[in-house]
Amino acid sequence: MYAMTGKLVVQNGNRAELVEILKQAAALVGKIPQCRLYIVNEDLSNGTHVYVYELWDDKAAHDDSLKNEQVRELIMRARPLLAAAPDGAELNAVGGHGVDF
Numbered sequence: 341m342y343a344m345t346g347k348l349v350v351q352n353g354n355r356a357e358l359v360e361i362l363k364q365a366a367a368l369v370g371k372i373p374q375c376r377l378y379i380v381n382e383d384l385s386n387g388t389h390v391y392v393y394e395l396w397d398d399k400a401a402h403d404d405s406l407k408n409e410q411v412r413e414l415i416m417r418a419r420p421l422l423a424a425a426p427d428g429a430e431l432n433a434v435g436g437h438g439v440d441f
Contacts, residue, residue, distance in 0.1 A: 341376065341441065342399045346392045346428035354421040355382065358390055361418045368410050369394075374401030376439050388423065395433055 350358050359380055366378040374397040383389035396402040405411055435441050 341433040341439075342396045342402055343431040343433040344392075344394045344396075344402065344428060345431065346394075346426050348390045348392065348418075348422060348426050349424045350388050350390065350421050351423045352388060355387060355390060358418055358421045361414050361421075362390065362392060365411060365414045368408065368414070369405050372401065372405055374398070375405065392428075395439060399430075 348358065348362075359382060362380040366380060369375045369378050375394070376397070377393060377395035379393045381391040381393070383391065394402065396405075406415075433439075433441070
């Protein structure tokens with residue numbers, strides 16, 4: 341399975357707005373059968389950091405989700421809230437608890 345983790349750093353005071361946008365994104369991609377997980381996390385020790393974890397059947401399914409007009413609109417709304425470019429990693433998820441591999 342294809343996984344992505346992302347660290348988003350927001351401008352001060354914008355975390356709640358970004359989190360709401362990301363939760364809307366989770367609701368959209370959650371309707372795609374190939375999306376297994378989309379988790380939005382607030383960093384407890386830093387008020388400007390948000391982490392996203394995504395798990396997909398494969399990279400192609402993730403890439404296809406980025407073509408969705410509603411997803412693209414949410415990305416455009418989120419960008420001005422960021423203080424830096426997103427950071428993260430592409431991963432090969434090989435096992436664990438909570439998802440059938």
